[in-house]
Amino acid sequence: xxxxxxxxxxxxxxxxxxxxxxxxxxxxxxxxxxxxxxxxxxxxxxxxxxxxxxxxxxxxxxxxxxxxxxxxxxxxxxxxxxxxxxxxxxxxxxxxxxxxxxxxxxxxxxxxxxxxxxxxxxxxxxxxxxxxxxxxxxxxxxxxxxxxxxxxxxxxxxxxxxxxxxxxxxxxxxxxxxxxxxxxxxxxxxxxxxxxxxxxxxxxxxxxxxxxxxxxxxxxxxxxxxxxxxxxxxxxxxxxxxxxxxxxxxxxxxxxxxxxxxxxxxxxxxxxxxxxxxxxxxxxxxxxxxxxxxxxxxxxxxxxxxxxxxxxxxxxxxxxxxxxxxxxxxxxxxxxxxxxxxxxxxxxxxxxxxxxxxxxxxxxxxxxxxxxxxxxxxxxx
Amino acid sequence: xxxxxxxxxxxxxxxxxxxxxxxxxxxxxxxxxxxxxxxxxxxxxxxxxxxxxxxxxxxxxxxxxxxxxxxxxxxxxxxxxxxxxxxxxxxxxxxxxxxxxxxxxxxxxxxxxxxxxxxxxxxxxxxxxxxxxxxxxxxxxxxxxxxxxxxxxxxxxxxxxxxxxxxxxxxxxxxxxxxxxxxxxxxxxxxxxxxxxxxxxxxxxxxxxxxxxxxxxxxxxxxxxxxxxxxxxxxxxxxxxxxxxxxxxxxxxxxxxxxxxxxxxxxxxxxxxxxxxxxxxxxxxxxxxxxxxxxxxxxxxxxxxxxxxxxxxxxxxxxxxxxxxxxxxxxxxxxxxxxxxxxxxxxxxxxxxxxxxxxxxxxxxxxxxxxxxxxxxxxxxxxxxxxxxxxxxxxxxxxxxxxxxxxxxxxxxxxxxxxxxxxxxx
Ligand code: SF4
Numbered sequence: 001x002x003x004x005x006x007x008x009x010x011x012x013x014x015x016x017x018x019x020x021x022x023x024x025x026x027x028x029x030x031x032x033x034x035x036x037x038x039x040x041x042x043x044x045x046x047x048x049x050x051x052x053x054x055x056x057x058x059x060x061x062x063x064x065x066x067x068x069x070x071x072x073x074x075x076x077x078x079x080x081x082x083x084x085x086x087x088x089x090x091x092x093x094x095x096x097x098x099x100x101x102x103x104x105x106x107x108x109x110x111x112x113x114x115x116x117x118x119x120x121x122x123x124x125x126x127x128x129x130x131x132x133x134x135x136x137x138x139x140x141x142x143x144x145x146x147x148x149x150x151x152x153x154x155x156x157x158x159x160x161x162x163x164x165x166x167x168x169x170x171x172x173x174x175x176x177x178x179x180x181x182x183x184x185x186x187x188x189x190x191x192x193x194x195x196x197x198x199x200x201x202x203x204x205x206x207x208x209x210x211x212x213x214x215x216x217x218x219x220x221x222x223x224x225x226x227x228x229x230x231x232x233x234x235x236x237x238x239x240x241x242x243x244x245x246x247x248x249x250x251x252x253x254x255x256x257x258x259x260x261x262x263x264x265x266x267x268x269x270x271x272x273x274x275x276x277x278x279x280x281x282x283x284x285x286x287x288x289x290x291x292x293x294x295x296x297x298x299x300x301x302x303x304x305x306x307x308x309x310x311x312x313x314x315x316x317x318x319x320x321x322x323x324x325x326x327x328x329x330x331x332x333x334x335x336x337x338x339x340x341x342x343x344x345x346x347x348x349x350x351x352x353x354x355x356x357x358x359x360x361x362x363x364x365x366x367x368x369x370x371x372x373x374x375x376x377x378x379x380x381x
Numbered sequence: 382x383x384x385x386x387x388x389x390x391x392x393x394x395x396x397x398x399x400x401x402x403x404x405x406x407x408x409x410x411x412x413x414x415x416x417x418x419x420x421x422x423x424x425x426x427x428x429x430x431x432x433x434x435x436x437x438x439x440x441x442x443x444x445x446x447x448x449x450x451x452x453x454x455x456x457x458x459x460x461x462x463x464x465x466x467x468x469x470x471x472x473x474x475x476x477x478x479x480x481x482x483x484x485x486x487x488x489x490x491x492x493x494x495x496x497x498x499x500x501x502x503x504x505x506x507x508x509x510x511x512x513x514x515x516x517x518x519x520x521x522x523x524x525x526x527x528x529x530x531x532x533x534x535x536x537x538x539x540x541x542x543x544x545x546x547x548x549x550x551x552x553x554x555x556x557x558x559x560x561x562x563x564x565x566x567x568x569x570x571x572x573x574x575x576x577x578x579x580x581x582x583x584x585x586x587x588x589x590x591x592x593x594x595x596x597x598x599x600x601x602x603x604x605x606x607x608x609x610x611x612x613x614x615x616x617x618x619x620x621x622x623x624x625x626x627x628x629x630x631x632x633x634x635x636x637x638x639x640x641x642x643x644x645x646x647x648x649x650x651x652x653x654x655x656x657x658x659x660x661x662x663x664x665x666x667x668x669x670x671x672x673x674x675x676x677x678x679x680x681x682x683x684x685x686x687x688x689x690x691x692x693x694x695x696x697x698x699x700x701x702x703x704x705x706x707x708x709x710x711x712x713x714x715x716x717x718x719x720x721x722x723x724x725x726x727x728x729x730x731x732x733x734x735x736x737x738x739x740x741x742x743x744x745x746x747x748x749x750x751x752x753x754x755x756x757x758x759x760x761x762x763x764x765x766x767x768x769x770x771x772x773x774x775x776x777x778x779x780x781x782x783x784x785x786x787x788x789x790x791x792x793x794x795x796x797x798x799x800x801x802x803x804x805x806x807x
Contacts, residue, residue, distance in 0.1 A: 007649015008686050010679065010694070028467055052637030054470040059496045063459045066452075066493075070463020073450060076471050078463075096453055119700060180721050181679070181694040183686045186649070228448045228464055229476040231426050237441070237451035246442060247451070292721075299719035370722045 011184045013177040014039030014081075016148040017107050018047055020155030021079050024194035026105070027053040028078040030067035032060060032086060035120040036175035037109035040081035061086035065093040065106070072102045073236060075197060075227030077159055081107035084126045085116050091133045094168055096238040098138055098261065101214060101223060103162035103197070105155070110174040112367060122175035123367060124291055124342040128351075130170055131320045136258070139265040141169045141272060142320040146177055146294045148184045154274075154317060156192040161272065163195040165264060166222050172319065174342070176292040176370055199225050213245040219256070219263035265321055273323030277330055278313035285309075285380050286334040286359075288327070290316040290348065293340045293371050300376040311380050319348060327355050338379045340364035340371050389425050392418045394445040406562035406587020407437050410509055414479070416568030417575055418447070429464060429478045433457040433486035436515045436589075440481045455489025457482050458497050458506060465502040469628025477575055478503065484510040484524035487545060494545070494582070498552035500627045501579040507571070508545060508582060509562075511589040519592025526607050530596035544613050549582045555624060556581035558617040561605060562588075570617065579626045650807075654688040656799040661714035663723030664792070665745060667736025668785045670698055670707045674736070677785040678709030681793070683807035685713045688799035693721045706739035713798065728754045728792055729768065732775050732784035737761050754795065756788050771795070 011019075018040050021029070029048055031041035041057075048055035054071070058064035061082055068078035082090060087108055097104045110126045112118035131142055141161050143154040151173065158169040213235045214223045223243075226232040235245030240254050248254040265272070278301060289297035294315045301313045314330045316323060331337075337359045339349040346363035353361045362379050364371055393415040399408045418428060425446035432441040434454035441449035452460045461478045468476045487494060487508050497504050513531055514520040521531040521538050524545070528537035549557045556577040560567050562585050574581040586608055593599055599607065608615065664681070668674035675696045682692040690713045697708040710723050725748050731737050737757075740746060746764040749755065753768040758775045773791060775784035793804050 007647065007651065009649050010682055010686065010692075027471055028463075030463070049635045052470075052632070052635050054466060054631070056466060056631075059492055062456065063462070063493060063496060066456050066459035067463035067466060070460045070465070071467035071471075073460075074464045074467040074472070074476075076467050078467075092453055093456070096456075176695075176721060179695070181682065181692075181696075182718070182721075183682070183690075183692045228429050228450060229427065229468060229472070229474045233426070233446065234448045234450070235441070236449070238453055239451060245449075295719040295721065302719070370720070372722060372724060373720050374724070 008183050008185050010181050011148045012039055012179055012181050013145065013148050013151040013173055014109065014179065015043050016151035016184065017081070017155045017171060018043030020152040021105065021159065022047045023152070023192065024077065024156045024159035025196065026077045026079050026159060028068060028071035028076045029055040030058045030064040030080050031055070032058050032064045032082070034083045034086050036111055036178045037081040037083045037086070037107065039178060040107050040109070044079070061089040062093065065090040068104055069093060069097050069100070069102050072104050073100070073228045073234070075199060075230065077103065077163070077197060079105040079107065081109065083109050083111045084113045084129070087126065087130065094140070095134050097168040098134055098140065099238045100236045101166040101261070102168070103166055103225070104168040105158045105162050105171065106168060107155070107171045107173070109178040110172065120175050121368060122292060122342065122370060124174055124293060125347070125367070127172070127319065127343070127347040130172055138262050139321050141165070141167065141265065142172050142318065143169070144172045144290045144317060144319050146291050146315070148182050149188055150317065151177065152189055153192060156194050159194040163197055164222065165268070166225060167265065172291065174292050197225065199227055199230065212243045214241065214243045214257055216243065216260055219260045220267040222264055269321035270325050272318060272321055273326050274317040275323055275326045276315040276317065278315070279330065279332070280310050280312050281332065283310040283312040284333060284335045286312045286314060286330060286337045287376065287380070288314045288316065288337060288339045288352070290319055290341070293342055296371050296373045297340055297376055299373040300380065303373060303377055304380045309380055322351060324355060327352060331356065331359065334359055336360045336362065336381070338362045338364060338376065340376045342367060342371055388422060389419065389446060391415060392425060392428065392444055392446050394443055397443050399443070400439050401436060402591045404588065404590035405436070406511055406585070406589070407440070407509060409562040409567070410507065410585055410587065411440055411443060413568040414507065414571055417571035420568065420572045421576060423477055427474065427476050429476055431457045431461040431464070431478060431480045433480070433482040433490070435483040435485055437481050437483045437509045455486045456493065457486065458490050458493035458504065461504045462493065462497045462500065462502050465504050466627065469503060469626060470631050478505070479575060480504060480506045482506060482508055483515070484508065484512065484522045485514045488523040488543070491548070494549065495552045498549050498554040498580045498582070501553070501555070501624050502627050503578060504580055505575045505577070506582040508584045509587060510584050511587050511593060513589055513592055515589040515592055519589065526611060531592065542611060544611070546582070546584055546613065546618055550619060553624065554580050554582055555619060555621045557619050559584045559586065559608070559613065559615050561586050561615070573620070577620070578622065579624065650683055650686045652687055652689045654800050654803040656685070656688040656690050656715065658690060658713060658715050658798050661712060661716070661718065662727040662798070663725070664711045664713070664728040664730065665723060665726045665740070666709045666711065666730045666785060666789065667732070667740050668707050669733040669735040669781065670704050672707065672733065672781045672785060673783070674707040674732070674785040675709045677789050678711050680786065680804065680807050681711055681789050684793070684803040685799060687807060688803045690715060690799065691718050693718050695721065706735040708736065708739060724748065725750055726753055728756070728796065730756045730785065730788045730792060731761060732758045732788050733781065734761060737764070754792065756792055758784060
């Protein structure tokens with residue numbers, strides 16, 4: 001078929017995450033069924049198997065992520081997808097990936113918790129569980145799309161970040177973003193390119209090359225990757241280790257490595273922030289939102305402005321590292337910050353409210369169904 | 382192998398001091414593993430040792446030349462499986478991966494052992510069974526013999542030990558062996574296991590001299606008889622090559638870069654009709670599972686897109702997808718759609734009793750306005766509502782499977798959202 005037009009397709013967020021992953025060069029997917037994330041699993045089976053790349057079922061979520069870490073250590077971009085109950089099982093291996101600086105992408109499609117919770121109602125209740133799942137509280141980059149288009153774009157980006165930072169990266173959506181079918185204009189898909197896996201040069205000359213698996217000079221440097229099976233010997237370990245990957249207790253170099261794991265992300269946090277700002281310089285109310293609730297917030301802003309109200313919006317497409325600078329820059333004359341999210345305690349609000357030194361911070365929270373524009377509008381004075 | 386890669390003289394670090402207690406079986410195992418690798422003369426870059434937690438997990442630090450991946454407790458086989466899956470399907474490197482795991486880890490990771498065996502990935506597991514958790518103080522494990530005395534079984538173990546070799550045989554492993562760490566031919570058996578294409582497991586029965594020998598009479602030949610009295614055999618229990626490795630079977634089924642088949646054709650929609658719609662509308666369609674409600678709603682979306690509209694569709698059904706109600710919520714708009722929920726529907730289409738009941742359950746009829754068009758099958762009791770009710774015998778006329786489709790078509794006609802040809806084309 002010869003296309004002279006750009007087609008519009010009906011796609012779910014889940015499908016667009018899968019398409020984004022393939023676009024980003026993902027060649028390995030291990031999956032375990034769980035609503036509302038199963039659509040990604042199904043799409044990856046279709047897309048990767050067709051190319052002769054590997055998409056495989058695993059006997060549980062623990063294995064799914066361990067297979068992905070293995071594939072990534074072997075040198076290939078890998079992804080899995082799950083929801084809260086599966087994430088709970090994966091946390092051990094997420095930490096392992098972080099400690100071994102293994103690039104990895106995990107799509108986390110939230111549903112109502114706790115425990116097995118509601119299959120399948122949407123929720124935004126796993127924000128803190130996703131980010132703060134490591135002993136020591138290391139920063140895991142979390143991207144948070146709200147539309148199928150953003151699902152595609154942010155997935156490509158997630159793979160880039162995973163490669164460039166050598167770290168696990170999470171794409172956090174929910175049932176409503178993941179499973180709602182929408183018309184997607186493919187013309188709007190930016191021609192994105194994800195960073196390649198940059199490996200040490202592998203010259204088959206003097207036998208087995210030597211290099212430190214976790215070598216860096218400045219704390220924020222990213223060690224060069226060498227695949228298991230390549231000519232440079234890899235010494236990978238999930239235990240506290242020095243730059244050579246040797247298990248050590250509390251020696252200076254080992255503590256330096258632990259600092260480095262956080263510093264490599266922290267020092268780049270301004271560059272790792274993506275937000276959409278919809279600013280009215282006169283506004284005294286700022287609506288901060290993310291994920292599915294950002295769409296209700298955008299509609300609320302639209303209605304409020306029609307009613308002559310001055311209001312600004314800040315839609316966060318990345319939640320972690322916290323886009324502090326972008327949030328602070330949006331405060332201006334704002335007196336009141338409203339943060340709507342589909343959980344009871346205001347999880348993300350608890351993370352960012354310390355930034356609002358002089359503003360009143362209001363939460364719009366509920367569980368069981370999407371927050372409506374009207375519910376948000378009530379808080380716009 | 383190419384001449385540029387020198388022949389290895391050792392894999393284990395030369396003259397390395399073993400960190401294990403005097404007489405610990407692990408020392409034997411690692412020396413024999415080195416012998417096996419030497420015998421096979423695999424280039425070190427094609428050898429990958431994946432270690433677990435526990436005393437045997439210290440092994441990675443002792444090997445100078447092969448790749449080493451030190452993992453979490455019990456998970457070593459799962460990481461090894463991932464490495465080998467990628468190696469066998471995505472590369473042509475033919476990496477040899479050896480897992481070193483203790484009896485504690487083997488029970489945590491039982492699922493991973495079983496799955497690796499079923500997949501038949503090229504992983505060799507050396508299961509170092511010394512009947513207990515050595516590193517943490519000698520607690521009993523799932524491999525402890527009956528009456529075994531440990532700090533956690535002070536009066537003797539009362540739970541029978543697992544026969545992991547038998548589990549592996551049932552998981553269709555094609556190379557399974559049980560050996561003593563002190564067996565002279567252990568190195569040869571390990572070499573055979575590593576060379577075996579696909580999964581292999583060697584259980585190596587050995588002594589934790591620190592914890593196992595003080596309260597239990599286990600020295601010398603005693604461990605051999607302990608195992609035999611449990612009805613477990615020594616030696617190579619199976620050595621077959623009937624099943625192809627996972628990577629081979631996968632590549633057969635999924636050749637690289639296949640041409641797109643007809644079923645995988647581009648499913649883009651071409652805008653070719655015009656819509657008069659000025660505002661966003663929300664449509665709720667309710668019927669029964671198996672009566673193509675959601676696929677009819679999808680057709681509505683396709684027609685809308687062909688008429689230059691934006692759309693969203695949410696489906697809902699009971700957890701057991703094949704019974705009860707089937708629901709679809711469709712939003713159509715000439716503009717971008719933000720919020721994807723429907724507060725007050727502009728149209729409600731009900732074609733079965735399951736659907737009707739579900740709409741009552743969701744209090745949909747309480748939220749209708751006089752301008753809402755309610756299309757309902759004539760067989761159903763009419764709800765009390767302000768909406769503009771249109772009855773039609775969809776089920777009687779077209780049958781259950783087409784009722785939703787025909788009701789939507791009628792709605793498209795009545796509402797004039799877009800030309801009905803768009804719906805018929807889609
Ligand atoms: S504690 Fe037991 S298993 Fe560990 S090194 Fe000592 S003898 Fe070996």
